[in-house]
Amino acid sequence: MVRVVIVDDEPMVCGFLRTILGSAPDIDVVGQAHEGESGLREVIRARPDLVLMDLRMPGVDGLTAIERVNQLPNPPAVVVLTTFDADQYVLRALRAGAVGFLVKSTPPEDLIGLVRVAAEGHTVLSPVAARRLVAASTDRLSAREQARDLVASLTERERQVLTCLGEGLSNAQIAARLYLAEPTVKGYVSRLLDKLGCVNRTQAGLVAHEAGLVDPQVGL
Incomplete structure (x- = not known):
């Protein structure tokens, strides 16, 4: 229940x-x-x-x-x-x-x-809604700079996983896209949350949008 x-x-x-x-x-x-x-x-x-x-x-x-x-x-x-x-x-x-x-x-x-x-x-939260919210943010410049600083510390694979989170993909969908095992993706997500100081996938997805990792053409 x-x-x-x-x-x-x-x-x-x-x-x-x-x-x-x-x-x-x-x-x-x-x-x-x-x-x-x-x-x-x-x-x-x-x-x-x-x-x-x-x-x-x-x-x-x-x-x-x-x-x-x-x-x-x-x-x-x-x-x-x-x-x-x-x-x-x-x-x-x-x-x-x-x-x-x-x-x-x-x-x-x-x-x-x-x-x-x-x-x-x-x-x-759809990618379209996330982009609209980030674009309307009154502190967009500072948020974008902070997000880019955070992303700069990530490995290439971690950036790929973060981009997928920004697109709203599940662990299974990320695994299929990146040719990884689902438990491996789960591990990447946990490490990303720690590195970015995020409490959940949604916050990490917002970082991906603010850092410009998500293709503007991607939507639901």
Whole structure:
């Protein structure tokens, strides 16, 4: 079972998500809250696999809550709930440790599948969305310079794997592209996260975009 906590200040949104996700036999909504502080308490109480987190809430906002969740031992994956996919708060949330984002208008038939993907540790973020967010960043120049400095310390193979992460590929897809065994790819990804100081694949993928490793023509 995928255990989910929903944190959103709109009761209707919480109710909608609970109804949709509750219809899946392998997803259990184990808690909900309407602001960041109570959301963190629910995460600690329920120990979910995944948190769906709104960003703009009264009291403790989603950005602060994401940072606090990622400071917990064995933190759950956090997926941002947002109304606008170009919102600068989304990029800040990804840099804070969220594994991706869902627009609140996501069709119900897609929502369950995306929650499953996120709970398995994969990125819920298309290359197109990542490019748009990075391009809109107000600190783009400093982020680009920092990313290029980080990438300069990588081996050629590590850069290839990082580029694949920026394209949103899974370990199996990376293995097929680079003619590597899947456990080997897993090892490369773990070392990349350590070298880049990233907490997850999504942050590493953003570094790939900011460093210019991802072909602008690549998209979903």
